[in-house]
Amino acid sequence: MAKTRILVTGAGGFIGHHLVKRFVNERFWVRGVDLKYPEFEPTIAHEFEILDLRRWDNCLVATRGIDEVYNLAADMGGIGYITAYLAEVTRNNTQINTHMLEASRLNGVKRFLFSSSACIYPQYKQNTVDVTPLREEDAYPADPESGYGWEKLFTEELCGYYWHDYKFETCMVRFHNVYGPLGTYEGGREKVPAAICRKVALAENNDEIEVWGDGNQTRSFMYIDDCVEGLIRITNSNCREPLNLGTDKLVTINELVDMVATIAGRKITRRHDLSKPQGVRGRNSDNTKLRTVIDWEPQIPLEVGLEKTYKWIEGELKKAGRVPIHLEVSSLS
Numbered sequence: 001m002a003k004t005r006i007l008v009t010g011a012g013g014f015i016g017h018h019l020v021k022r023f024v025n026e027r028f029w030v031r032g033v034d035l036k037y038p039e040f041e042p043t044i045a046h047e048f049e050i051l052d053l054r055r056w057d058n059c060l061v062a063t064r065g066i067d068e069v070y071n072l073a074a075d076m077g078g079i080g081y082i083t084a085y086l087a088e089v090t091r092n093n094t095q096i097n098t099h100m101l102e103a104s105r106l107n108g109v110k111r112f113l114f115s116s117s118a119c120i121y122p123q124y125k126q127n128t129v130d131v132t133p134l135r136e137e138d139a140y141p142a143d144p145e146s147g148y149g150w151e152k153l154f155t156e157e158l159c160g161y162y163w164h165d166y167k168f169e170t171c172m173v174r175f176h177n178v179y180g181p182l183g184t185y186e187g188g189r190e191k192v193p194a195a196i197c198r199k200v201a202l203a204e205n206n207d208e209i210e211v212w213g214d215g216n217q218t219r220s221f222m223y224i225d226d227c228v229e230g231l232i233r234i235t236n237s238n239c240r241e242p243l244n245l246g247t248d249k250l251v252t253i254n255e256l257v258d259m260v261a262t263i264a265g266r267k268i269t270r271r272h273d274l275s276k277p278q279g280v281r282g283r284n285s286d287n288t289k290l291r292t293v294i295d296w297e298p299q300i301p302l303e304v305g306l307e308k309t310y311k312w313i314e315g316e317l318k319k320a321g322r323v324p325i326h327l328e329v330s331s332l333s
């Protein structure tokens, strides 16, 4: 029997690179596509093509001869990034997703995974730190994150229309804050766990690090191995409705800082900058539907995943011979 041929877009990025490794290790044939090669280690994809997927012709090239598409390419970053570039992020991601869907359909792709986000959930449901976990049906009436969140919600709708008009099968996963080794940890696109690990690793004992907001804002965090496992299980379930993929263990950003400081064995003081973007006040995942559909949910405890992430970031900084410098802790999406 011929091997399933898989395309991972965004394969030069954090989740895409981990997913490529998993598929290749499971003996699938994999093509990776991105604007760039993975930053921290070489890809093991059978083919890796540098293509700008905002362009229609490149999407046709990327999807040729492919059975399954995992569409992870996106212009994205933490809350500082996605709130600074509303038009750019929305335009880029709309182009990538509309073209990838249609090119996949025309090229006879059998399965299409769209990576959505918890940023699609209405802001009016996320105004308190002890927020009620978000169920999939809470998405409407819509009031998502400007730009990035609206685009994700639009593409979820578009995936539904592709089923309506063409019976083209899609799966939609709403990721909640994914973290782990081999993810961006500086430069403006990093998410809060990586940014905190970097700051603590660069700090001396008793140093102060800057935290965006009062640090009482809450989130749940999912380790990358759980993300990849959940993604594959969801795709195999053939569920055509959007599903949350995250943990339902809520922590404050202050608690996250303290956990990283403990892992690093340092005493760290937090300095809060209330002028910086913080995103919604609280966000958590309700995993009831996820458990019903795939009989599984993310399991790796935050302490375990954070320790691996911290060690990796500290190792990268050591390799680079970096000295303590003052940088800001960027925030969440």
Ligand SMILES: NC(=O)c1ccc[n+]([C@@H]2O[C@H](COP(=O)([O-])OP(=O)(O)OC[C@H]3O[C@@H](n4cnc5c(N)ncnc54)[C@H](O)[C@@H]3O)[C@@H](O)[C@H]2O)c1
Binding pocket: 009, 010, 011, 012, 013, 014, 015, 016, 033, 034, 035, 036, 051, 052, 053, 054, 071, 072, 073, 074, 075, 076, 077, 092, 096, 115, 116, 117, 118, 174, 175, 176, 177, 178, 179, 184, 191
């Ligand atoms: N990491 C998270 O916490 C999280 C949360 C919610 C949703 N998501 C979604 O998951 C997906 C993967 O996220 P990630 O964390 O790996 O992000 P990432 O930024 O590490 O990876 C995205 C990749 O897409 C590539 N890309 C951007 N524009 C492109 C273009 N025009 N053509 C080709 N490639 C392009 C980037 O170069 C990057 O390598 C994204 O769709 C993102 O919106 C991630």
